[in-house]
Amino acid sequence: MGGIRVVARIRPQQATEFERDCIVSAAKNDDEASSQPNVVRIPSFKNEHEVYSFQFSSVYDQTSTQQTIFDNEISPTIKHLFKGFDVTIFAYGVTGTGKTHTMRGGKTLADRGIIPRLLSSTYRRCRKMEKDSAGNTSVGITLSYYEIYNDKVFDLLEAPEKRTATGLHLRDNGGKTVVVGLTERSCESLKEFEKIYDQANVNRSTSATKLNAHSSRSHAILCFKVTMTTGDEVRVSTASAIDLAGSEDNRRTDNGKERMVESASINKSLFVLAKCVEAISQNQSRIPYRESKMTRILSLGQNNGLTVMILNLAPCRSYHLDTISSLNFANRTKKIEVREIENEPITKGCSRPVPVFAASSMQRQPLRPLATAVHNAAVGTKLASQKEAKPAKSFSVYSDRSRNSGIPAHTTREPSKRSSPLKRPSDAGPSSINRPAKRRSPDRPAAMSKAAIEDMIEKKVTDILAARALDHSSAAPVPEISQEVQRRLELLEQKIDVQDGSREQGLTFLLMAKQHAVRGEDKSALRMFLLSKEYFPDNAKLEMKIEKLQKKLKEKQAADQGSTQAKTHVESRDDAGRDVEEAVPSKDERGRSQKHVIDDDYRSERLLSEGECDSDDSFRYGPKTKKVMKKPAISSIRSDEVPVDPDTPRTKRLLDIVNSQDVKQIRLLRGVGARKAEAIIEALCGGEDADGSGAVVVHNLAQLALLRGVGAKTVENMRVGL
Numbered sequence: 001m002g003g004i005r006v007v008a009r010i011r012p013q014q015a016t017e018f019e020r021d022c023i024v025s026a027a028k029n030d031d032e033a034s035s036q037p038n039v040v041r042i043p044s045f046k047n048e049h050e051v052y053s054f055q056f057s058s059v060y061d062q063t064s065t066q067q068t069i070f071d072n073e074i075s076p077t078i079k080h081l082f083k084g085f086d087v088t089i090f091a092y093g094v095t096g097t098g099k100t101h102t103m104r105g106g107k108t109l110a111d112r113g114i115i116p117r118l119l120s121s122t123y124r125r126c127r128k129m130e131k132d133s134a135g136n137t138s139v140g141i142t143l144s145y146y147e148i149y150n151d152k153v154f155d156l157l158e159a160p161e162k163r164t165a166t167g168l169h170l171r172d173n174g175g176k177t178v179v180v181g182l183t184e185r186s187c188e189s190l191k192e193f194e195k196i197y198d199q200a201n202v203n204r205s206t207s208a209t210k211l212n213a214h215s216s217r218s219h220a221i222l223c224f225k226v227t228m229t230t231g232d233e234v235r236v237s238t239a240s241a242i243d244l245a246g247s248e249d250n251r252r253t254d255n256g257k258e259r260m261v262e263s264a265s266i267n268k269s270l271f272v273l274a275k276c277v278e279a280i281s282q283n284q285s286r287i288p289y290r291e292s293k294m295t296r297i298l299s300l301g302q303n304n305g306l307t308v309m310i311l312n313l314a315p316c317r318s319y320h321l322d323t324i325s326s327l328n329f330a331n332r333t334k335k336i337e338v339r340e341i342e343n344e345p346i347t348k349g350c351s352r353p354v355p356v357f358a359a360s361s362m363q364r365q366p367l368r369p370l371a372t373a374v375h376n377a378a379v380g381t382k383l384a385s386q387k388e389a390k391p392a393k394s395f396s397v398y399s400d401r402s403r404n405s406g407i408p409a410h411t412t413r414e415p416s417k418r419s420s421p422l423k424r425p426s427d428a429g430p431s432s433i434n435r436p437a438k439r440r441s442p443d444r445p446a447a448m449s450k451a452a453i454e455d456m457i458e459k460k461v462t463d464i465l466a467a468r469a470l471d472h473s474s475a476a477p478v479p480e481i482s483q484e485v486q487r488r489l490e491l492l493e494q495k496i497d498v499q500d501g502s503r504e505q506g507l508t509f510l511l512m513a514k515q516h517a518v519r520g521e522d523k524s525a526l527r528m529f530l531l532s533k534e535y536f537p538d539n540a541k542l543e544m545k546i547e548k549l550q551k552k553l554k555e556k557q558a559a560d561q562g563s564t565q566a567k568t569h570v571e572s573r574d575d576a577g578r579d580v581e582e583a584v585p586s587k588d589e590r591g592r593s594q595k596h597v598i599d600d601d602y603r604s605e606r607l608l609s610e611g612e613c614d615s616d617d618s619f620r621y622g623p624k625t626k627k628v629m630k631k632p633a634i635s636s637i638r639s640d641e642v643p644v645d646p647d648t649p650r651t652k653r654l655l656d657i658v659n660s661q662d663v664k665q666i667r668l669l670r671g672v673g674a675r676k677a678e679a680i681i682e683a684l685c686g687g688e689d690a691d692g693s694g695a696v697v698v699h700n701l702a703q704l705a706l707l708r709g710v711g712a713k714t715v716e717n718m719r720v721g722l
Contacts, residue, residue: 004300005057006334007073008040008311008327011098012062022315024323026061027053036072037061040313040327045320054327056334062315066105069310070117077306078121081226082129084343086305087239089114090298092330093312094322095209095246095253100216102310103243104201114310115222115241116194122226122239123190133230142225143193144184145200148294149218150265156200156220157183170296176303177296187224197222207262209253216245217262219269219294235345242298244270249322269294274329276300281332300333304341309333506535510542522553650722651701658698661685670721671714679709 010024026037037059044050060069077087091099105113119141126139145156152167154160169180187193205217220243228235245266248255255263272292279287280301289295289302300307311330313323448456513528526549529542536542657665661684666677684696684707698704705715 002306002338002340004307004309004333004336004338005073006309006311006330007058007060007069008054008056008313008330009060009064009069009098009102010040010062010313010315011101013315017316021317023317023320024313024315026059029055042320042323042327045324052324052327054331056311056330066102066110066112066114066117069102070114073308073310074114074118075121077308078118078125080306081122081237081239082125082228084235084237084345085340086237086303086343088242088298088303088305088307089118089240089310090242090244090308091310091312092244093246093326094314094319095215095248097246097312097314097319099246099310099312100214100243102312103241115197118239118241119193119224120190122224123193126226129228137228137230140227140229141187141193142184142227143187143196144179144182144223145197145220146179146182147204147218147220148269148297149205150262151269151293153179153293155181155183156203157185157196158203160203170293177299179297184225205262207259209248209255209259216243217259217266219244219266221297232347233345234347235343237343244294247322252318268292273298273300277329277332277336280336301336301338304339306340307338503535506532509535517549522549522556525549526553650719653722654719655698655700655704658684658704669718671717676709676714680707683708 008026010026013019013022024040024042027039027041028034028037029039032038038055038057040054040056040059042052042054044052058073074089077089081087089103091103093099101111101113103113103115105111105116122141126141129137129139143157146168147154147156149167153170154163154167168182171178171180185196187196204220206214207217209215222241224239226237226239228237247267247270248263250260250263253259253263269292272288272295275291276287276289276295277300287301289299309330311326313319313326509528509532513525513532516522516525516528526546529546529549533539533542533546654669657669658680661681663677663681666672666680667674669677672680684698698707701715701719704710705712
């Protein structure tokens with residue numbers, strides 16, 4: 001048993017990243033004398049002074065090259081591959097950490113990734129093995145390449161237009177997961193592999209995101225089988241190189257609709273992989289491999305062979321939480337134990353030798369029929385003994401006539417003696433095999449008549465009925481229920497039905513009360529709670545709610561009374577003038593119709609003030625009358641919206657202009673047009689002052705704001721415009 005070898009690699013900085021933002025570093029363990037770093041250090045997200053340390057098999061910093069990682073970590077596994085062990089290599093990390101660069105690499109010789117270098121070393125070892133064996137051993141390599149896109153398996157060695165919507169299916173074969181219908185191609189040289197591999201990578205799903213210009217949108221799995229044939233012995237081993245797609249935070253990647261679907265599928269498969277690792281580390285009985293196709297193919301802890309995990313990390317601060325999550329996952333993965341079992345060789349031809357018989361020593365046994373004389377005699381004797389043991393029937397129901405009893409019950413013929421029971425009798429002449437005669441039934445009395453049969457059946461039925469009657473009579477008699485008890489039972493049932501109906505009605509009132517309370521209608525909610533109290537009289541929680549609502553309404557009523565007393569407004573003569581209504585068209589001396597203009601701010605404030613009144617107290621209904629009511633000059637407005645009225649020259653100038661009732665001067669004020677100026681003059685002339693005079697005199701800005709057609713906002717605009 002061996003554990004999964006975890007190797008961490010920190011990618012170099014990108015052009016858009018700063019060195020001061022690098023928080024991930026590689027270090028050596030103080031207890032070990034190895035020159036290779038094996039500890040990753042990263043500060044805590046909440047406390048910069050607290051540093052986390054994660055120890056792995058090896059850690060490579062930003063200056064490490066592709067060749068160094070391959071020589072130290074991947075190259076030693078090739079010899080195990082040719083010894084019959086399976087090898088699995090996979091890259092893990094968040095998006096934009098360099099997984100595809102580590103596995104595939106670039107086009108230059110120095111930037112080649114693990115997969116091209118692994119195949120190159122494999123081909124070199126194949127040629128060396130064939131050369132050392134002087135041609136007795138032949139090695140062949142078969143390639144297959146597929147991807148898992150949106151949890152569907154697609155073959156990358158085929159054109160995308162040949163894909164089906166459902167993709168390829170997975171099956172279990174001998175403890176391993178295989179892909180049904182996957183294309184396998186034989187590669188004889190490294191150049192042929194590079195041609196097939198480059199063409200297949202074009203078919204892989206990639207797209208640009210905000211964090212990665214060439215983001216992999218699928219998990220890619222490259223498998224190549226190494227078949228070593230030496231005489232009649234065949235040994236097959238498989239190497240799998242897996243490039244996992246990185247987990248994504250959609251708040252940072254700025255993905256669109258299609259990219260969001262891909263991201264959800266990627267994150268789901270990686271989440272299932274984390275669940276599998278967690279279940280293995282806790283020794284759970286069930287490991288959820290089948291919840292994702294990627295985990296079913298990877299099968300961590302179930303595959304027999306060597307497993308190497310390359311953990312790709314980003315050094316900058318923007319990946320802080322993602323890096324800590326990846327390190328925790330890798331720390332759990334390294335504890336998984338894998339069975340390193342060698343694949344057994346397969347021998348060509350039959351698995352067991354075929355016996356060879358000489359012609360002189362072979363004695364052919366003659367064919368004989370199954371029913372020989374000895375067999376038939378033994379069977380006949382056995383049947384005769386079984387039938388004799390049965391008792392004879394006293395009467396026959398199905399026969400109206402008696403059998404002839406002159407024939408003997410059983411006759412047995414002695415079989416002729418033969419020299420050998422295995423010798424086949426000759427075909428010519430009569431057969432000497434004598435079978436025993438059929439056994440005759442014993443003598444039976446004469447058949448019964450129909451009348452006798454009917455009498456016997458009637459007697460049996462009478463006996464059965466009499467026995468049942470005796471059983472019922474022996475049982476205790478059931479006492480009858482009196483009428484009084486029956487009446488009380490009916491009343492109890494009615495009471496239960498009424499209680500059920502009343503409870504349902506009470507629940508309805510409670511539901512209506514909650515709906516009113518959510519809408520802020522406290523009075524209606526209190527009324528519904530009081531109605532439901534009749535059905536739930538001893539409910540302490542209900543009484544508590546009623547007390548809270550009553551207290552809340554009292555406080556609200558006291559606050560409303562205080563605000564009403566604090567308001568400063570001028571009372572009009574008639575109560576009907578309080579409503580906001582359209583101006584009545586009137587004819588002036590020139591015969592031109594005019595309308596009273598009402599300011600928009602004033603209209604909204606009036607509606608708000610009306611909405612604050614409770615419908616139960618303020619609503620009044622009465623028939624419409626044709627009596628013409630005189631409109632008040634000054635309307636009410638909320639006291640909190642009255643502008644500040646300091647005794648300044650600007651305020652005095654504004655009040656003088658308004659009290660002069662000069663249309664030209666009022667029109668020159670800011671925010672006042674021709675119609676509004678005429679409405680102000682009409683309000684001043686049409687009302688009465690407090691002393692009973694015919695004209696209204698505005699003494700401060702609060703009274704000016706209460707004029708019809710003028711609001712707090714208009715007064716402020718007039719004052720600022722001077």
